[in-house]
Amino acid sequence: MLSSASNNKCMVKVASSEGVSIYCPEGGKFSFFNSPYPAHGACAAIDVYPSRDFGSVAPSPVSGEVKEIRRVACPEKNSFKSSNYDYVILLQSLENPKRWIKILHLEPVVGVGDIINVGDDLGILLRSGFFDYWTDPHIHIEIRDPLDPIRARGGFKIKRSIFNSPNQADNIEELRGIIVESKMEYALMVLDKELKYGVPVKVDEEIGFIDGGIPHYGFFGIHIFSETPHKSLVKFCDINIGVIEHVYPNMCVARCLNQVFKVKNLPVKLSFYLYLSKPLIKIIPGEIGKLKLERFEEASIIISG
Secondary structure, three states, X not given: OOOOOOOXXXXXXXXXXXXXXXXXXXXXXXXXXXXXXXXXXXXXXXXXXXXXXXXXXXXXXXXXXXXXXXXXXXXXXXXXXXXXXXXXXXXXXXXXOOOEEEEEOEEXXXXXXXXXXXXXXXXXXXXXXXXXOOOOOOEEEEEEOOOOOOOOOOOOOOEEOOOOOOOOOOOOOOEEEEEEEEOOOOEEEEEOOXXXXXXXXXXXXEEEEEEEEEOOOOEEEEEOOOOOOOOOEEEEOOEEEEEEEEEEOOEEEEEEOOOEEEEOOEEEEEEEOEEOOOOOEEEEEOOOOOOOOOOOOEEEEEEEO
């Protein structure tokens, strides 16, 4: 096993499936639904963002024995520089040896037969050709049957194991805040309202945290804290933005309604994640460099039909 400066004391358990625990670094974020790929819409994948740059070594979010490593080809991107290959790393869980763990978007620094513990160095973060221009460095994780470890579909459902009740009781009334980071690909905004873990939305008068990319993926997730019926409306700043179509334990998936999100009168895309601290909203221009936002600038997001 490779030595590591990482330490599982800096890792927080955020999800589990089939007796397999999944961890996120304390300073990172994670998402179940911020991706167009099928496993995310089926609540069978989680992305862990360790708050490290592309090319940095990422800590393992799981414990297991490396069983197989495959290098796979990626699409080539014209709008940004990306890797034309990716890796599938397959580990046998140390917690439940009957389950394998599928990991993507890392160039491994481990080999077949290595025993990896949570927090150990696992691989170098790739800017994969599967990404969009706004995608941050992350680790894609699925829990699989060892007889079916590779397919895009077929993973076991993953359940959130943190934030069992909302941290705030009130819904937000407007999307206004301060830009804390700005680059050509996107800007990050912190809302004026004091929040923790996630950005709240209303589902049948209950509060949940939104998780996903809207409206570009056509669906998004909500982390809920009570039972939510199908066909419930999701309200964001008291505007209907989606309707619930799938319900899972402590989560649900909504179809986007035809709302437009604008900043400075320009249409934008929005990305939402779950944080272990104060949440941010990612504001994505329709094209790289199209939206000019300065750091420390005050900005507002307008929702319209």
